[in-house]
Amino acid sequence: MMCQLCSREASVHLSETVDGTRRELHLCGPCARKAGLTPPDPPPNAALEAVVDHLIVQHVGELVGELARASCPLCGLKFMDFRTGGRLGCPNDYEAFSQGLSPLLRTAHGATRHVGKAPRKRTPPGRSPRLRLRARLREAIAREDYELAATLRDQLRQEDADR
The missing domain is CATH 1.10.287 (Helix Hairpins)
Incomplete structure (x- = not known):
């Protein structure tokens, strides 16, 4: 579409229907500003991971933002990889992600303490x-x-x- 005032490419498109008659207006950015209309802002030039982290912190809270950046020191698994994949990488992940796992375990199992069988030979996670x-x-x-x-x-x- 071309601007109806100056023949440049239009970036602002308005349409209205009055008494069954549809009216459309197509303007470029400068002409829209002159007419008192503001064109849409371009999207921010930021890395996708930074945008997602910002949205998580903004809408859910700082704790979740910290968890999103957390990773296990032994196996290197990130908490967000666990959330998307559903699997932990090593036994140490229970301690590394305890803030995020405790509510999930409480919801799923009704408790956060293991009372079942344990393997005979245990090697400390580290x-x-x-x-x-x-x-x-x-x-x-x-x-x-x-x-x-x-x-x-x-x-x-x-x-x-x-x-």
């Missing part, structure tokens, strides 16, 4: 060599160090085969 290997693998991939990543992947596969 001492598990497999979790450390997985964390190192994620870091190597993030740094694009694919040779180290392949070595770590092979070590993880070897551990699986030994089990």
Whole structure:
């Protein structure tokens, strides 16, 4: 559409119906300003993640904004990845995301304390060599160090085969 006043490309489009007659007006930005109309603001030039974080904090609260940026120090899983995927990465995630998980567990199970069976052999979350290997693998991939990543992947596969 072209501006009806100056023949530039129109960015403001108005239409009204009066007594069954439809009237349309197409103006460019400068002509719309002269007529007392304001054209729409262009969208902000920001990264999508920053916009989403801002919207979360604005509409839900600061705690959720902190949780959105939180990640597990052992496995590297981000809380928002858990929310979208529905799976935790390691046992340490229960502690790392306790502020966000406690309400979910209370709603789903009616309690936040585990009273069922536990595995016989327990390795503290920070001492598990497999979790450390997985964390190192994620870091190597993030740094694009694919040779180290392949070595770590092979070590993880070897551990699986030994089990």
